[in-house]
Amino acid sequence: MVLAIQSRELYIGYEVEESATLWVVEKLGIEVEHKTTFCLIGESGCGKSTIGNAIAGLLPPYARTRGQLVIFDKIVIDRDKRFFNGVRGKIVVKIPQDPASSLNPFMTIGKQLSLAIKHHYPNLSEKDVVNKAVELLEEVRLDKAVFNLYPHQLSGGMKQRAAIALALVPEPKIVVADEPTSALDAYLRFAMSTLLKNLQKEWELTLIFITHDISVARYVCDKIAVIYAGRVVELGKAYEVLESPRHPYTELLLESVPRRLSRKRLADIPGMPPHPGKYPPGCKFHTRCPYVFDRCRYEEPLLIFLNSRAVRCWKYYGYSA
Amino acid sequence: MLTLNYIIKRIFISILLILGIVAITFILTQFTPGDPAVIWAGKPRGPGAAIAIAKAREYLGLNLPIYQRLALHIYRFFVGDWGLSVEFKQPVSYLVVRNFVASLEIVIYSFAIAIPLSMWMGTKASLSRGGLADKCIYFVSVILAGMPRFLVAALIYLALYIVGYGYLGLRVAPMYTTFSGPTGMITIDSLLLGRLDIFIDSFLRLIPTAIALSTYPIGVVARVVRVSLSETLEEEYVREAISLGLPRKVIVNKYARPNIVPVIAQLVGLLFSYMILETMVIENVFSREGLGTLISRAIAASDYPLIIGATVFTAIVLIVVNTLADIVQAITNPRVQL
């Protein structure tokens, strides 16, 4: 068992004003085994992309960090220092959230691929570069003709595939896929998830899969972390978490998804997710939690480990199953 | 295909605009307050006045019916018969075109200086935004664009004067004044005709004016490049390129830079009008012949035909330049959302 990613009490924030930092992600502690698929799930604005960017080494210069992040024994984030040389673009790459804005609109797909290939394999001949690019396009089930097209000439699904092809150029070990399916329609979503799942197997990747779509997560992932207000609130094997959720937030989240067979009522979670900088004291979910009791309001729960999973909720304190 | 449609539409619009200009000149020559003939003749006084006014009346065809006048006007406009200058006693179209081309030469040279320099400055600034280099470049460009052009020109002139090169203002040395060529731009003509001595002479004389004029586009373009490059560097696709581990040079030159080419094309079109004004100022400071010296003499002499001719010609050139800028913008930007 090799740990691909390990984070220790990681805090991530953005410096919005001079010397005023908006902490978006707090106390992040996750461990991801190599060659597995790890899913981050949560509502919009809870900090999923921020975590993804931190792992891919793409935090902008005005981002602040605390704690540690380790990728394959290399400490890449150490308190406020980031060391991504030799990691970013070689070991870890990111597949973007919005395919429409993530390809260079001024270059054909082929040009972008060959630029990247030339950089990563400097001694390939011009012809080999093209061959490799076409190979990669076939790998993501794209037609050869795409090589000469500009991004705006492609459909959303094709753009996403092209972006994946680009991400595979450096032959990475870790791929962070930031909501690769959210901009697509239901059918393409399934096809894209299958593609990623197959690629993960073939290329033996560690896939960090960020989504807010539970059915996709169920289909793709091995392990899952539910994020709420920048914190992991529940962590465990995908089927366990999704079959028998423990944290009240996960329960509500699952209820809000209509299941095909049971035709359960679509229950929206009442209230709004809190914004970073305006997180409530105590348990961050207590403003919306149906089980809230006194302790939740002033004391933040710890991650409580129950067998193979962990839950951040006072309900399970002193409970051992 | 969309691009082609857009280009055809843009050209059509510019033709309409030029027709609009013809209409304006018709109104300005035929329906002026007071007597159009008096104004056309330059409000003459003294013994020859009556004759001059009568001539103007005949030229304008003031006793013809209006549709004939319109036809005559349109015909003359396109033939290039724009009247006779009161002050210089020469055809307006000849004077205007010749002097405009002389001024255009300065504008072109100053853009040639300004655009590479300001691209470099803007890139430098946006790559260390908020840092020392950015602050310096920013304030330098604000100061350059904010200084009145006559101040810049006069400072350069003073410096040259003190060193002893104050005569560098004129277009060519007196011994070459009879030289003329096909384009009217002396540096190009002399090269075309293989007269290297004239080229060096006129080039040296052009440089100070071009530098003085270029301070304005440098100040403006550098800031625009800075802003639009900064915005581009925060784009998702640049972040993707970073994620792929591409080297800085590729990211800045191949990913971020192309985005600002259409922006600059548009900006050059917009700046053009103001640049003409600034050239006039600079020519006056260096007492170099060109549109500026022509116009300031025309103003003093109330030379109505000449000023109308100059207005119309500059307006048409501006329309053409802006159309070209829009077309360049449409071509260089593959995301056609027009």
Next chain:
Amino acid sequence: MNSHIYAVLHDVESMIVKTWRKRLSFRIACVLIAVVIVLAILGPHIAPYPRQGMGIDIDRSRALKPPSLEHILGTDSLGRDVLSRILFALNRAIISCIVVIAVSLILGIFIGSYAAIGSKIFEILISYFTELLLALPSVLLASLLSILMGGGYWSILIALIMTWFPWYSRIAYLQARSLRDLDFVKLPIYYGLSRWYVIQKHIAPNIVAPMLIEALSDTGSVVLEISTITFLFGIGVKSIEEPDLGMMIAYSLRDITVAPWTFLAPSATLALIAISFTLFSEMIYEEYHPVLKKRWWLWF
């Protein structure tokens, strides 16, 4: 209407206050602008030699004196105190600039928003007309008008208004077009209220704040452009009485090698005005720009 005006002023004020707190160059620019405006208002009253300032008192015996205690900025070729001339000219420059900006802003807002909510034909006509006006060079327009109307200065102001208001009407048009499909604009027109009323009540208040900042940023350019035009007008003029920065500069040009102060003092004043207005507006722009307000460097 009063409450609208109050709200707009409040917006502008909060922008200024926020930027003031953060940026040193903005503070400097504000102070400079305040000084210029105070001098422009008080200028004619505090000028050391008001008669020379107005250009009446001419005495060639004290011509082209270098700066001294008596004449802080020296004297020009007609023996007039340059400082007094500048103070008088400043007054005139600022007033004419305010007139140009205010008139073109109002014209621009109304014509632009009318084009956005008026009929289709009107919209197209206005857009062509705007483009046509933008193609006309302001100096030449000014000189045409001055020949036609006989008045020098007013024709310059009118020419400037004619070339500046198309900008504002274009901006206003773009902004109003984004509003025209919203209910608070669509419904009143649908119920038959007059378009002018809708513009006054619903469109203008919503677009005026950003346009006011835009106009403030153009103030420097307008001052520069006015004096550039008067400079070109003044080149051919033999003798000048009226205090005007551009004319002063044009007239002092021939003495530049013997008495540079007569040229440098008014030009430097102009430069100061233009630069401080540019800084003023650009700092506000930067402070509210989502990207520019943050530091950035080559971090990858």
